[in-house]
Amino acid sequence: MAAALRCAQKALEEGEVPIGAVVVSDGRIISRGHNRRTKKQLATAHAEIEAIEKACKKLKSWRIPECELYVTLEPCPMCMGAALNARIKKVCFGAREDKGRSLTREIAGANLLNHTVEVEGGVMEEECSAILSEFFSSMRLREGKKRKNGGDKGEKGE
């Protein structure tokens, strides 16, 4: 998870929501990904998708059942579905999607494709949550300043 956090840091440096992921096989990291949705203007450019696609390419197989995915935030349905499609053995995530709308366990346990993904949440939760909280705090601060400046301009009719 420490490696996934370093990937999240990379996303942060690029101005993206800081989410990072790695795929591990036989105890070794075989691929890494970080969120690049804004940079690529692509709805699918999540950290997990990048890491899973790179792992498939590396292992030359769409089926990578010996692999585990580590990601700093609870995966969205798209990414959890991708883990299921790749027959990934286990998904470990850090921070929790607190409204429980990710449907993580429902997707993992749907037994779709006769495959069930093992899920472990809350791994290095504090660190994974902190990098996200800091990002959103500073974003709100920036947005607030922008609105304030925009509001001033608005009053002048610009």
Add this chain to the structure above:
Amino acid sequence: MAAALRCAQKALEEGEVPIGAVVVSDGRIISRGHNRRTKKQLATAHAEIEAIEKACKKLKSWRIPECELYVTLEPCPMCMGAALNARIKKVCFGAREDKGRSLTREIAGANLLNHTVEVEGGVMEEECSAILSEFFSSMRLREGKKRKNGGDKGEKGE
């Protein structure tokens, strides 16, 4: 959906499970995709992902709320999640995933990201189901023949 079926036909010609998808904006098809999972050995190479990614690239935005996705088979959680992430307005699918494990409506209505995708199933259902049934029938036939040949060889200890 007829256009999505033509994409499915393309997948069939390439030896893939015949699933096709198109993205429509303002009544016009702006992107197409077909299943290429085996050819690309990529767990994410579903018809819907290809069509959504092409649509994002075309519209230069990860957010394409004016778009509708037409796909010949009920989307898996990954693809339904991708439609949600792209803020797609509506998903129309043809054949139904009959065991109800796709969680289509659960994902569409999870109100994750404060966005809900409208879903319509069973559009040109008969045609969409037929192309899949034919593919799986002929695959089973091929597998049966292979096993028979393999079995004969096996008996000879080869």
